[in-house]
Amino acid sequence: xxxxxxxxxxxxxxxxxxxxxxxxxxxxxxxxxxxxxxxxxxxxxxxxxxxxxxxxxxxxxxxxxxxxxxxxxxxxxxxxxxxxxxxxxxxxxxxxxxxxxxxxxxxxxxxxxxxxxxxxxxxxxxxxxxxxxxxxxxxxxxxxxxxxxxxxxxxxxxxxxxxxxxxxxxxxxxxxxxxxxxxxxxxxxxxxxxxxxxxxxxxxxxxxxxxxxxxxxxxxxxxxxxxxxxxxxxxxxxxxxxxxxxxxxxxxxxxxxxxxxxxxxxxxxxxxxxxxxxxxxxxxxxxxxxxxxxxxxxxxxxxxxxxxxxxxxxxxxxxxxxxxxxxxxxxxxxxxxxxxxxxxxxxxxxxxxxxxxxxxxxxxxxxxxxxxxxxxxxxxxxxxxxxxxxxxxxxxxxxxxxxxxxxxxxxxxxxxxxxxxxxxxxxxxxxxxxxxxxxxxxxxxxxxxxxxxxxxxxxxxxxxxxxxxxxxxxxxxxxxxxxxxxxxxxxxxxxxxxxxxxxxxxxxxxxxxxxxxxxxxxxxxxxxxxxxxx
Numbered sequence: 001x002x003x004x005x006x007x008x009x010x011x012x013x014x015x016x017x018x019x020x021x022x023x024x025x026x027x028x029x030x031x032x033x034x035x036x037x038x039x040x041x042x043x044x045x046x047x048x049x050x051x052x053x054x055x056x057x058x059x060x061x062x063x064x065x066x067x068x069x070x071x072x073x074x075x076x077x078x079x080x081x082x083x084x085x086x087x088x089x090x091x092x093x094x095x096x097x098x099x100x101x102x103x104x105x106x107x108x109x110x111x112x113x114x115x116x117x118x119x120x121x122x123x124x125x126x127x128x129x130x131x132x133x134x135x136x137x138x139x140x141x142x143x144x145x146x147x148x149x150x151x152x153x154x155x156x157x158x159x160x161x162x163x164x165x166x167x168x169x170x171x172x173x174x175x176x177x178x179x180x181x182x183x184x185x186x187x188x189x190x191x192x193x194x195x196x197x198x199x200x201x202x203x204x205x206x207x208x209x210x211x212x213x214x215x216x217x218x219x220x221x222x223x224x225x226x227x228x229x230x231x232x233x234x235x236x237x238x239x240x241x242x243x244x245x246x247x248x249x250x251x252x253x254x255x256x257x258x259x260x261x262x263x264x265x266x267x268x269x270x271x272x273x274x275x276x277x278x279x280x281x282x283x284x285x286x287x288x289x290x291x292x293x294x295x296x297x298x299x300x301x302x303x304x305x306x307x308x309x310x311x312x313x314x315x316x317x318x319x320x321x322x323x324x325x326x327x328x329x330x331x332x333x334x335x336x337x338x339x340x341x342x343x344x345x346x347x348x349x350x351x352x353x354x355x356x357x358x359x360x361x362x363x364x365x366x367x368x369x370x371x372x373x374x375x376x377x378x379x380x381x382x383x384x385x386x387x388x389x390x391x392x393x394x395x396x397x398x399x400x401x402x403x404x405x406x407x408x409x410x411x412x413x414x415x416x417x418x419x420x421x422x423x424x425x426x427x428x429x430x431x432x433x434x435x436x437x438x439x440x441x442x443x444x445x446x447x448x449x450x451x452x453x454x455x456x457x458x459x460x461x462x463x464x465x466x467x468x469x470x471x472x473x474x475x476x477x478x479x480x481x482x483x484x485x486x487x488x489x490x491x492x493x494x495x496x497x498x499x500x501x502x503x504x505x506x507x508x509x510x511x512x513x514x515x516x517x518x519x520x521x522x523x524x525x526x527x528x529x530x531x532x533x534x
Contacts, residue, residue, distance in 0.1 A: 067173035067193035071165035079165035114143030119180035287439025349496035379433035390434020
């Protein structure tokens, strides 16, 4: 359980130390204009800058600062043109012709061209779950002129525009051709986009601060903003992302006005923040957060199906959710592989997760799996509640089953690097970790990367199951809601059989900002345009 703190417990010494730390951290920030600088306390240290190379949300949020997208969906899940000015689809639904808006330019002054879009789509599609279904269906994709490009398909792909409009993992960000031609499995080395803000390379201080400057040459659309669609009007001159490890220091900074926005306040700090009349607490996204336990299926012991099935018999979602969110008003039991409250959520096969917990049966499965005391490495990112708290619950659960457990605790940058390793746990790899996705990223089989089951090319954990992949392929090509629902139920039934991961519930993470910051957009990503100080 999260240890709850109070001002009385912390005492005067702690408050004084926190205040001193704040004064040091923001000594340089105070010199900037109070009205034209947005200071944002980010969830963790930004170490990976390439928003196509990783699914990390902090990098996705960074991507929205620097890059723009061809399309974007609104709060009703309707895709809208963003960089695209106009497009048409041939009657046979095989040829898409796109024309960019006039006046689009990258931060280095070069115009956005059709060839930039083509290279960017190719790189995105190589990494994105939906994009990977698109790739084999492309006949040709090429620029037609300075601001035009065409995609010709071998067969219809109804979700093409929706894929290019994704608001979260992974958005199809447009980069200059020279950058987008980087191997999709290598990180890009330049941060040059055409988005509403510019990355300040000279002021980037890993471990401390990321700085973005308003792109004064950016031409926003005229429509009102809704999620990542509409006009991206930047109303400040400068945005600073601050990395502060200590939660109390963050709370003091926000309360004193040294910071404007704290992305993910910890549970123990919420009462103090709520008591401050100058601070607004709100859900950090409109669809909640889906949490889960993820297994490494390349390495023992969870490459054995019976080991994964054993965990399914003992996971109690309430244990995870109580530790993460405390009061039940902030969480829901959700035994679905698709976002509860979304159109594809269902209960098929879920009885194995919702029924009575059975440690005796789980131990029998572990014995049948031939477990022989192999070390089970649990990854724990101490900075992120969605990783840290589940890691503690998972480690305790494994110990209760009599397993050999190692808890590896580190900052997010170290954990995010280690989870990409396919090596054995003793050689820098891992066995299991807790993670979470915003609800928009687990809505259906086209976006839920955790259900990819194509082995080495799947998301971290690398499950392989041909049945799930065949059902996902059918879902992608289906055209009616009834077909989608039926196939989603079939996918879930199979997922409960092969256990690519275990759903551990749905909860609401709060975000906190000062009430004189107006125009904050509620969306699955943290977006920094439209905000002003009044």
